[in-house]
Amino acid sequence: MHTMKIQTLVLTCLIFSSFLANNDCSAQSTAQTIADVSPKVVKIFGAGGGKNLYAYGTGFLVSPQGHIVTVWSHILDSDTVAIVLNDGRRYEGKVVGFEPPLDLAVLKIEADGLPYFDLNLATSAGPGARVLGFSNAFKVATGDEPVSVIHGVIAAKTTLAARRGAFESPYTGSVYVVDAVTNNAGAAGGALTTWDGRLLGMIGKELRNTQTNTWLNYVMPISELSETVEQIITGRFQSKKQDEEEGGSLTKKKPRRYDANDFGIITIPDVVARTPAYIDRILPGSPAETAGLQPNDLILFVGNDLVQSCQTLKEELGRLESGDQLKIVVRREDKLITVSMPVVKKVVE
Amino acid sequence: MKSPIALLSLLVGFIAMSEGGLFAAEADVLQAQQNRTDVVKRAAPTVVAIFSPDGNGGGSGVLISPDGYALSNFHVTSACGNFMKCGLNDGVLYDAVIVGFDPTGDVALIKLLGRNDFPFAPLGNSDALSAGDWTYAMGNPFLLATDFQPTVTFGMVSGVHRYQYPAGTFLEYTDCIQVDTSINPGNSGGPLFNAAGELIGINGRIAVEKRGRVNVGAGYAISINQIKHFMDQLRGGHIVDHATLGATVRTGSDRTVLVDSILESSDAYRRGLREDDEIISFAGRPIGSVNQFKNILGIYPKGWSLPLVYRREGRKQEIFVELPALHRKSELTQAEGPKAPKPPGPRKPDPKKTDDPKLVEAELPKEEIPEEYKKLFVKKTGYANYYFNQQEQQRVLQGLEPFVSWQGPQAKWVLNGKTADGDNFQIKLLPQALTAQFTKRAPGLQNLDGADFIDEPPGSGGLLAALYQFKLLLSEGKSAFTQFSYSGSQPLDGRGTMVDVLETKKSSVECRWYFSVTDGALVGFDSSLGEDVDSCEVRFLQYGDFQGRRFPNRISVRYGEISYGIFEIQTIDVTAANETQN
Numbered sequence: 001m002h003t004m005k006i007q008t009l010v011l012t013c014l015i016f017s018s019f020l021a022n023n024d025c026s027a028q029s030t031a032q033t034i035a036d037v038s039p040k041v042v043k044i045f046g047a048g049g050g051k052n053l054y055a056y057g058t059g060f061l062v063s064p065q066g067h068i069v070t071v072w073s074h075i076l077d078s079d080t081v082a083i084v085l086n087d088g089r090r091y092e093g094k095v096v097g098f099e100p101p102l103d104l105a106v107l108k109i110e111a112d113g114l115p116y117f118d119l120n121l122a123t124s125a126g127p128g129a130r131v132l133g134f135s136n137a138f139k140v141a142t143g144d145e146p147v148s149v150i151h152g153v154i155a156a157k158t159t160l161a162a163r164r165g166a167f168e169s170p171y172t173g174s175v176y177v178v179d180a181v182t183n184n185a186g187a188a189g190g191a192l193t194t195w196d197g198r199l200l201g202m203i204g205k206e207l208r209n210t211q212t213n214t215w216l217n218y219v220m221p222i223s224e225l226s227e228t229v230e231q232i233i234t235g236r237f238q239s240k241k242q243d244e245e246e247g248g249s250l251t252k253k254k255p256r257r258y259d260a261n262d263f264g265i266i267t268i269p270d271v272v273a274r275t276p277a278y279i280d281r282i283l284p285g286s287p288a289e290t291a292g293l294q295p296n297d298l299i300l301f302v303g304n305d306l307v308q309s310c311q312t313l314k315e316e317l318g319r320l321e322s323g324d325q326l327k328i329v330v331r332r333e334d335k336l337i338t339v340s341m342p343v344v345k346k347v348v349e
Numbered sequence: 350m351k352s353p354i355a356l357l358s359l360l361v362g363f364i365a366m367s368e369g370g371l372f373a374a375e376a377d378v379l380q381a382q383q384n385r386t387d388v389v390k391r392a393a394p395t396v397v398a399i400f401s402p403d404g405n406g407g408g409s410g411v412l413i414s415p416d417g418y419a420l421s422n423f424h425v426t427s428a429c430g431n432f433m434k435c436g437l438n439d440g441v442l443y444d445a446v447i448v449g450f451d452p453t454g455d456v457a458l459i460k461l462l463g464r465n466d467f468p469f470a471p472l473g474n475s476d477a478l479s480a481g482d483w484t485y486a487m488g489n490p491f492l493l494a495t496d497f498q499p500t501v502t503f504g505m506v507s508g509v510h511r512y513q514y515p516a517g518t519f520l521e522y523t524d525c526i527q528v529d530t531s532i533n534p535g536n537s538g539g540p541l542f543n544a545a546g547e548l549i550g551i552n553g554r555i556a557v558e559k560r561g562r563v564n565v566g567a568g569y570a571i572s573i574n575q576i577k578h579f580m581d582q583l584r585g586g587h588i589v590d591h592a593t594l595g596a597t598v599r600t601g602s603d604r605t606v607l608v609d610s611i612l613e614s615s616d617a618y619r620r621g622l623r624e625d626d627e628i629i630s631f632a633g634r635p636i637g638s639v640n641q642f643k644n645i646l647g648i649y650p651k652g653w654s655l656p657l658v659y660r661r662e663g664r665k666q667e668i669f670v671e672l673p674a675l676h677r678k679s680e681l682t683q684a685e686g687p688k689a690p691k692p693p694g695p696r697k698p699d700p701k702k703t704d705d706p707k708l709v710e711a712e713l714p715k716e717e718i719p720e721e722y723k724k725l726f727v728k729k730t731g732y733a734n735y736y737f738n739q740q741e742q743q744r745v746l747q748g749l750e751p752f753v754s755w756q757g758p759q760a761k762w763v764l765n766g767k768t769a770d771g772d773n774f775q776i777k778l779l780p781q782a783l784t785a786q787f788t789k790r791a792p793g794l795q796n797l798d799g800a801d802f803i804d805e806p807p808g809s810g811g812l813l814a815a816l817y818q819f820k821l822l823l824s825e826g827k828s829a830f831t832q833f834s835y836s837g838s839q840p841l842d843g844r845g846t847m848v849d850v851l852e853t854k855k856s857s858v859e860c861r862w863y864f865s866v867t868d869g870a871l872v873g874f875d876s877s878l879g880e881d882v883d884s885c886e887v888r889f890l891q892y893g894d895f896q897g898r899r900f901p902n903r904i905s906v907r908y909g910e911i912s913y914g915i916f917e918i919q920t921i922d923v924t925a926a927n928e929t930q931n
Contacts, residue, residue, distance in 0.1 A: 030481040038480075088604050088637060138556045138567055140511055140527055143638035144604070148507040149480050150529035150566050180529060181566030184556070 033132065033197040038146040039086040039115040041134045041191055044093065044107075046081035048074055058135040058147060058190040058203070059083070059107060061116035066091070066109035067233050069225065070189030071205055072098045076105055083109050088144030097232030099239055103171040103204065104225055106232040117191065119229060122199040122222040125176070129154045133182040133219075135190025135203055147190070152180025152217075160218060169207055175218040176201055182217045183207065192219040201225075238312050256318040263317075263326065263341060264288040267299075270310035277313040279330070291339040293330065300336070301329035322346070388485060388546040389501050394468035396499035396540060397421070397461070398436040398489040399445070401429035402718070409488030409499070409539030410435065410459065411548060412469040417443075417461035418584070420576065421538030422553045423450045426457035431726050431734065432718045435461050436497030437468075444718070446725045449583035449733045452681060453521055453591045454647075455553050456576055457538070458583035460737075462722055470540060473547025475509075475526060475572035482506040486530045486552050486568070488539025499539070504530025512640045512647075513554065513569055521591075523647025525569045526550045532568030541570040549573050575648035581849065582650055582837030586737035588681050589837075592651040592672030598628060598642050606636045608659075614881040619909060620668040622659060629658040629665060651675065652836070652850075652861075654843030669843040678731060741835035745849045746827070748869040751899045755823035755923075762820055763922040766902075769915035776813070778820050783813040790914070802858050802878050810885030810908030811858075815876030818853070818860045819887070830855050838866055841873070842886075848872060873905075883909040895921045 041060045048055030059070030068083065075081060076095050083093040091109035098105035125131065131154055136147045156177040160169060176192065182203050190203040201219040208215050231237035260267055264286020268278045277299040282288050299307050302316035303326075320326060322345040329338050397410035397419050408425030412418070419435070426433065426447055435445045443461045450457040461467060484506060487499040494500060507529050513522035526541065532552045541550035550570030555562075582589045595615025601607040608626045611618050628636050631645050632655045649655060651674035658667045729735035762778040772789040785793035785806045793806025795813040802814040821829040832854035841848045841863055848863035861884075862874045873888035886907040893902030900921060906913040 031479055034479075034481045140508060140513075140556075140567065142512075142640055145510070145638075145640070146480065146508065148527060148529075148567065149505065150507055151505045181564070184565055184567065 029196070033193070033195065034146075034149050036115075037132070037134055037191065037193055037197045038149070040117050041086065041136075041147045042068055043084040043136045043139075043141060043147065044068075044070060044075060044081055044189065045084070046075035047078040054139070054185050056136060056139040056186045057188055058137075058186060060134075060189070060191040060199075060202070061114050062106075062119055062229060063116050063233065064112060064114050066111040066114055067096070067116075067229075068093060068107040068109065069202060069229055070105050070107060071103050071202065072100055072105040073103075073188065073205065076107075081107065083107065084143065085114070086144070086146055097237050097239075099228050099232075099237070100170055102173070102225060102228055103169070103220070104202075104228060106229055117199040119199070119222065119226045122226060123194060124221055124223060125154055125157075125194060125200055127154050127156055130195045131176075131178060131180075131200060132193050132195065132197075133178065133180060133187070133190060133203060134193065135182070135184070135187035137184035137187040137190075139186050150180050150182065152178045152182065155179045157221075169205070171204065171220060173220065173224045175204065175220055178217045178219055180217065181215075182219060183215070238308075238315055256314075258317045258320045258343065258346070259314060260317060262346065265293065267310050267313065270314075274309040275311070277307050277310050287341040287344075291328075291341045292337075293328070293339060294332065297330035297332050297337070299328060299330050301327075303327055384544075385485075385503070388542065388544070389487075392470060392485065392487060392540070392542055392546050393438050393499055393501075395470040396438065396487045397445075398492075398494055398497045398499070399425055399429065399459075399538060400434045400436070402432055402434060404434075407489070407492060408535060408537040409552070411487075411538075411540035411551070412437075412461065412467050413472065413548065414469050415467050416465050417445070417463075417467050418448065419445070419459050419461055420540075420548075420551050421457045421459060422551060423452050423455045423457045424553070425538040426450060426459060427452075432722070433459065435459070436494075437461075438496075438498050440497060442497075444722055446722060447734050448737045449585065449587050449589065451579055451583065451589045451591075453675060454571060454575065454579065454589075455522070456551060456571060456579065456583070457733075458580075460725075462725070470542070470546075470548040472573055472577065473543050473545070473549040475549040475574045478506055478509050478526060478543065478549060480506050480508055483544045484526075484528050484530050484549070485542040485546075486528070486532055486536060486539065486570075487542065488536040488552065490531075490533035490535040492535050500536075502531040504528050507567065510641070510644055511569065512644050521647060522554055522569055522571065524572055524575060524644040525554075526572055528568050528570065529566050530568060531564045532570075533564050534562050536568075551576065572648070578648060578653075579650050579837070581741075584737060585741040585835040585837055586732045586734040586739075587837070588731060588733050590651045590681055591647060591675040592649050592653065593675045594646060594657075594670065595673050596622060598639055600639050601627065604637055606639060606642055615673060616671040616883075617657070617668075619883060620670055621666065622657070622668065622670070623661070626659040626661050629660055631655065631657050646672075650837065650839070653839045656843055681731075738835050741849075742827070742833065742851065745835055745851055745864050745869070748849075748864040748871050749823070749826070752823045752871075754898045755900075756826070757824055757925065760820075760824060761922075761924045764816075764918050765920045765922075766916060766918040769917065772914070774916065776816065778813075778817060783817055785813055802856065804878065808908065808911070809906060809913045810883055811876060811878045812885055812887075812906055812913065814858050814878060815860070815874070815885045815887050818855065818858055818876050819874065821855065822853070822860075822862065836861075846872075885913075890915070893918070 044057040044059050057075045059068040062069050080092045080094055083091045093107040093109050096106050096108045131152055133150045134147050141147050154176050160172055160175045183206050187203050188205040192200045192203055199222050201221045204218045204220055264283035265288045266280045268280045279295050279297045281295050282293055299313055305316055307313045320343050322343055324343040325340055326343050327340050329336055395412045399410050399421055400407040406428035410419045410421035413420055431447050433445050435443045443463055445459045445461045448458040448460050486502045490500050508527040511525050511527045532555050536552045539552050540548050541552050543549045550572050552570045554569040556565055556567035579589050595617045596611035597609040598606050599609040606628045608624050611624055630636055634645050636642050651672055654669045654671045656667055657670050725736055726734050727736040732738055764776040767773050772787050775786045777784045782797055783795040791807055793813050795805045804811050805813045827833045830853040834852050836850045836852045838847050838849050847866040849866055851862040853860045859877045860874050863872050865872050875884035875886050877884040888905040889901035890905055891903035892899055902918045904916040
């Protein structure tokens, strides 16, 4: 164990020093990296204004058709936002999806053939890796000016302890902590890349520890975001956040024609972001009992749609129409069991 | 989460040890390190720690010449007064005097005194920078350098050609360099070096928001190329002013930049620029946004002529526009002296508290100005320090030495010759009147009985008045004029060689005299009969010998867009005032 640690250390050392070696002799390639990455980063202008409610931000392109990843923030609280590309082209951006627990939003502009980060080629890095941060911090760049670039080193990869009273952040996943001041006003949504321009993550919001009055420069690894981004882009995304919280003024009101109760299914309380859809109990004499469902069954599919949580179960059931045949796949012990029951017309009270 | 940090520090330790032979570092790593330490070693002696005489203000600066000229920020020197104390890394505290400043661009030029062999930084080319280039910032952040050894920070260019909106009073950062190099209060006025150790900017501004007055990864340096444009004016002791176009611009559709409104009194208007014209390029740089236009405009002094290309109805047109001043004179003279309004920017923090009061006493420089240096400051309205303008006047006036034989009061000059288009002329410059006679052109008469100077001969822009000014300059020199000053250098007519400019005024006639920077020769002058009208532009194309006396024998005369003529002078008759004319 000890030896292994030393080996890793030496190896990291070598990698680190080879990075350093590139320092001066690769001036051309650094310029090349910046030239490659800058066109993929966009300036966002939207709602806000006032001292700590700035109306500008950053995002980066993840498809040639103009999908842009950025942070979910007040800047997007308007019908449309202005997206200004590296070359000064200006577009109207629309929010196509967002996920508050990930502090993530995906925008879309009507364009084609744009330079973009291929999320499949995104990478990860560990402490000691040299990184570049691209963002429109302080709105320094306007028009056809490229966003600002700063350099730093990943100091740690850790979990953001978003405790109430200390670091307050909706995002609680893993983060890169960077030794450079990446997280400034307007920088959130910017891109962190490797020295050769591969995407590592999205620069987070400004985050202050209220107890120590220190500021944390954190970046959300792209691996935490890419799945959701893909789902939003392909239109398969369901937010893990409850709609009832009215956080999503931009989501369409979802139908709520049926719920689990209508079939005699009571799931466990939906308390966390992705509560698995376990059956808590079955109402006696209900269709569910007839179909043979039991407590502790885990609902996996409604029809052909994957049920990831109580929330998605609720949405899937809400879409049912009377006359449908409800097909549910549950896992019981190690077995998958498929049951079926009719969707009967509800009596309107 | 201790382990990654521990790992990192271990790593650093390993790398440090590797130099000692535990691990063989790659040769280019060591070379890169050596290069850095070499640059720092070379640059450190040029970095100045500036203190006000009472020790209560301060910042940084950088020497740019062996005779002690040093650059800093206006917001640093304005807090110090006309004299200040400057520490170098040799541990010596030198006296320094203010030379010139630029309240708009936040630049000040000072002169360290007492040596003629100061170490100095070579000036680089800030336009060659691009994002990702390495830079060193040096100076005295937080006034840590009590032994005047400058602090070095190392970082990257984050953006070039940045525009920072005016904050507070005059201050506007145009076309500046943005770096992630750590710039902190006290770094103000200090140098930004490129990887080769050349001076590329003066650090002056940092982004501050809610985190207090410390570096947050965005520092701004005034580009050295901008400062170069103003350098000679600063050396001439001026409170320099920036320029406007006399027109405002707006963004049109499809990222065009259009003339929004234009002053009819402006040179741009007289050159033909109108509302809604699309500006294609300015000063040789393409214009794609309003910010870009402001960036370019912001780096030039008032009075310069610059090429501007515009498009109207599909047709491109190039003009040379003389830029009017951005501010009224009275606005800028408010900035005079040490009580100037303080623009925002990094400023000195409170002096460090220390337990040893003697130490504080020892650090504080003496307040008095040595007697020998007091003459180096001359107060005059409109100038930072008129003493230096006098020095520059003397230097430029050496260009008149070949004309020394023309000196003498009240002589009569009669110039005979032919214009390039075959018109014979005789121009008489007499004590009572000036006359011009031609075979083809209309004649000219300008009385010297106190009458206003007018456009004579008509269409020349006042050639007679202009030649009269020239006669005054050669025969009587500086004393002939009510106002006389050196006003820096600029490219002649916006495209020619660099010329030093002397400005004179005699009654209502203002002249700008152009002396080649390379050899000091007088190459021409502009004579203006009033404000907001075109000048009579006289250019000396060739000099000849007239009975042992040097005089231009081929002279081009232009008025606005029109060439009035090229004058070939064949003979000059000069008689003293008391001789009767035949």
